[in-house]
Amino acid sequence: MPHTQHPIELLRFNTCGSVDDGKSTLIGRLLYDSKSLMEDQIEAMEKSAAITGGGQINLANLTDGLRAEREQGITIDVAYRYFATPKRKFIVADTPGHVQYTRNMVTGASTANLSIVLVDARQGVIEQTRRHTFIAALLGIPHLVIAVNKMDLVEWKEERFQEIRDEIENFLPKLGNFPDVKFIPMSALNGDNVVELSKTCKWYGGPTLLEHLETVHIASDRNLNTFRFPVQWVNRPNNPTDKKLHDFRGLSGQIASGIVRKGQEVVVLPAGIKSKITDIWTYDGSLDEAFCPQSVTLCLEHDIDISRGDMLVGVENLPGRASELSARICWMHSRPLQAGRKYFLKHATQTVQAIVTKLENRISMTTLEPEPDPAALAINDIGGVRIKTAKPIVFDGYATNHLTGSFILIEQGTNATVAAGMLSAPTEAVKPEYTDFAI
Numbered sequence: 069m070p071h072t073q074h075p076i077e078l079l080r081f082n083t084c085g086s087v088d089d090g091k092s093t094l095i096g097r098l099l100y101d102s103k104s105l106m107e108d109q110i111e112a113m114e115k116s117a118a119i120t121g122g123g124q125i126n127l128a129n130l131t132d133g134l135r136a137e138r139e140q141g142i143t144i145d146v147a148y149r150y151f152a153t154p155k156r157k158f159i160v161a162d163t164p165g166h167v168q169y170t171r172n173m174v175t176g177a178s179t180a181n182l183s184i185v186l187v188d189a190r191q192g193v194i195e196q197t198r199r200h201t202f203i204a205a206l207l208g209i210p211h212l213v214i215a216v217n218k219m220d221l222v223e224w225k226e227e228r229f230q231e232i233r234d235e236i237e238n239f240l241p242k243l244g245n246f247p248d249v250k251f252i253p254m255s256a257l258n259g260d261n262v263v264e265l266s267k268t269c270k271w272y273g274g275p276t277l278l279e280h281l282e283t284v285h286i287a288s289d290r291n292l293n294t295f296r297f298p299v300q301w302v303n304r305p306n307n308p309t310d311k312k313l314h315d316f317r318g319l320s321g322q323i324a325s326g327i328v329r330k331g332q333e334v335v336v337l338p339a340g341i342k343s344k345i346t347d348i349w350t351y352d353g354s355l356d357e358a359f360c361p362q363s364v365t366l367c368l369e370h371d372i373d374i375s376r377g378d379m380l381v382g383v384e385n386l387p388g389r390a391s392e393l394s395a396r397i398c399w400m401h402s403r404p405l406q407a408g409r410k411y412f413l414k415h416a417t418q419t420v421q422a423i424v425t426k427l428e429n430r431i432s433m434t435t436l437e438p439e440p441d442p443a444a445l446a447i448n449d450i451g452g453v454r455i456k457t458a459k460p461i462v463f464d465g466y467a468t469n470h471l472t473g474s475f476i477l478i479e480q481g482t483n484a485t486v487a488a489g490m491l492s493a494p495t496e497a498v499k500p501e502y503t504d505f506a507i
Contacts, residue, residue, distance in 0.1 A: 076152070079286060080179050082161040084204075085186030086196035090217045094186065094256035094277075095162050099151055101263035102278060155282040174203060174398045174488055181286045182211035184277075189222045189253075193235045199433045201236070205243035206396060206450065206490065208467060210289050212249045213280065219269065220255040226271045229253045242436050248284065252277055290360055295326030295334070295382035296464070296472050298416035299374060303365050318349060318365035319374060321417065324471035326382060328366065329357040334380045336372055337462045338389060344369040377418030379462045379472075387464045387472060388494020393455045394428075397445070401479070401486035404444035405453075411486065412478040413457055416471065419478075421458040428452035453489075465493025 083091040149160050161180065183204040187197055204212055214236055222228045233251045240246060252261055253272050260266035263278045275283070300321035328334075332345045347367040348355045358364045366380065381387055399405050405424060413422035429438035430451040438452065445451050466473030477487040 076155075076157050077286065078157045078159065079181050079281060079284070080159045080161075081182040081184060081281065082180045083184045083186060084200040085215075085217075086188065086191070086194055090188070090256045091186055092162055094184070094215065094217065094254075094262065095149060095160055097256050097259055097262045098160075098278060099149065101259055102151060102153055153278070153282060158281065174207070174400075180207075180209050181289055182213065182281070182284060183209045184213045184215050186215045186217050187232055187236075189216050189218045189228055189232065192232055195433050197236070198239065198436060201240070202243055202431070202433070202436055203398070203450070205246065206398075208470060208490075210247050211284050211286070212246050213277065214249065214251045215256075215277065216251065216253045217256050219253045220258060220260065224253070224266075224269050239436060250280055252280070291325035291469055292327055292359060293325075294385045294387075294464070294469065295328055295332075295380070296324040296387065296469060297321055297328065297334075297366065297380040298324060298418075298472070299376055299378045299380065300417050301376060302374060316367075317371070318347075318367050319380065320363075320365045322363045323358060323360040324416070325360050325469050327357060327359040328364075333383045334368075335383055335386070336368075336374055337379045337381055337387070338460060339372065339374075339378070341370075341372055342383065343372060377416075379416065381462075387462050387469075389460050389462050390494060391457045391460045393457065393461075393463070394452070394492040395455060395475070395489040396450065396452050396492075397477070397487040397489040399445040399447060399449045399451070399487050401484065402447050404446045405487070406444045410480060412480060413455065413461075413475050414478060415461050415463065415475040418461065420461060421480075422477070423456050424453050424477075425456050426454040428454060455489075463491050463494065466490035467493065 083094060085091055149162070151158050151160070183200075185197060185200050185204065187193060201212070214233070216229050216232050219225075219229065229251075236251075240249065252275075253266075253269055254261040254277065255266070256262060260269060261272065261274075261276050263276060265274055265276055266272065297319070298321055299319045301319075303316070303318040303320045305316055328345060328348065330345055330348060333342060334345060335342050345366055346369050348358050349365040349367070350358070350362070355364070368374075379387070397405075405427070407424055407427050410421065410423045412419050427442050427445060428451070429440050430442040430445060430449055431437070432439050442449075442451060445453075462472070464472045473491045475489045475491065476485050477489065478484065479486050
């Protein structure tokens with residue numbers, strides 16, 4: 069029998085931490101030591117090292133692409149890098165450490181399977197450590213690596229590593245459930261425990277950071293239980309020369325979660341009408357089943373009025389449907405958020421008008437506790453809000469479904485994205501009802 073090769077798995081991860089904790093250097097070290105760089109990149113870096121006179125390659129320059137970043141030695145924008153090993157492909161987002169760029173960190177971490185929080189072994193746990201760990205928890209990132217960097221500057225003392233580990237383990241329960249947390253002592257500058265095990269650090273037995281990234285189990289991170297399919301486009305080729313396509317009508321989009329099969333019963337929301345899947349089309353032809361995050365075109369048994377923004381869901385585990393929403397948001401605009409402001413709310417494939425009716429709390433990054441009834445949310449603040457939409461939306465809680473449980477707020481007039489939000493789980497009272505299709 070012919071050997072069928074499985075596609076190499078893709079891991080998305082981000083690095084975060086305070087300024088000068090070594091995030092960009094760490095990614096540069098990963099790329100350099102895993103031999104993921106082109107020869108001309110290495111030559112350019114070596115030439116630069118010779119010019120500066122220090123003779124040491126500046127690994128951070130691999131990710132700090134903006135001139136302002138290189139001049140100041142900091143990361144401002146989110147830099148994405150792609151590399152691969154024989155075991156796995158990777159997309160890494162290097163996110164900035166300054167407090168005023170928290171919104172950039174939220175953006176870079178929003179699609180990650182894993183988050184690496186760097187801690188400077190000399191400084192220990194600081195507010196930015198707590199802030200970035202909290203954001204990783206808020207975004208529902210299931211895998212966390214605490215990289216205790218610059219261990220060479222504290223003489224690789226195991227006691228110092230353990231102190232930092234104990235402090236972080238003390239506040240992790242406040243953030244909810246992190247199913248997988250790994251602590252790794254390292255020196256990104258010298259390469260200890262990044263790709264190769266350190267010869268200096270005798271008390272740490274592994275794995276190295278790259279070994280962990282290659283082996284961490286992410287296959288079960290996807291929600292395959294509840295089928296959700298936001299309709300992006302009603303596909304009507306309307307080709308008079310092709311008899312097969314003349315009457316074709318399909319619903320195109322990306323499966324947000326779950327599995328869909330031919331013959332499966334689905335509910336069209338918000339109409340609340342039940343029908344069956346008759347065919348599943350992709351570029352390569354018809355399939356018997358598909359699963360997230362595949363992009364497909366679905367055909368239904370009945371000719372139902374469906375448009376962009378509607379959603380097909382499984383008949384069990386229905387989502388919520390409501391216009392009164394509770395959510396946590398990260399505020400991203402220089403003008404503070406106050407109750408009573410109107411915005412566009414973009415959720416999955418639909419956009420509706422919305423008003424923020426109440427600011428319920430603001431999260432203190434010192435204590436990680438909610439402070440009730442703030443007057444406003446300033447830029448980079450995270451807090452709980454109540455929102456009313458002009459028409460009901462179909463949604464899940466962010467904890468169970470990232471795509472149907474997230475949204476952005478857009479300023480009317482400027483079209484600026486001002487907030488990223490995560491919806492609370494719907495109550496039973498707002499679960500929609502449905503009916504069988506009736507001719």
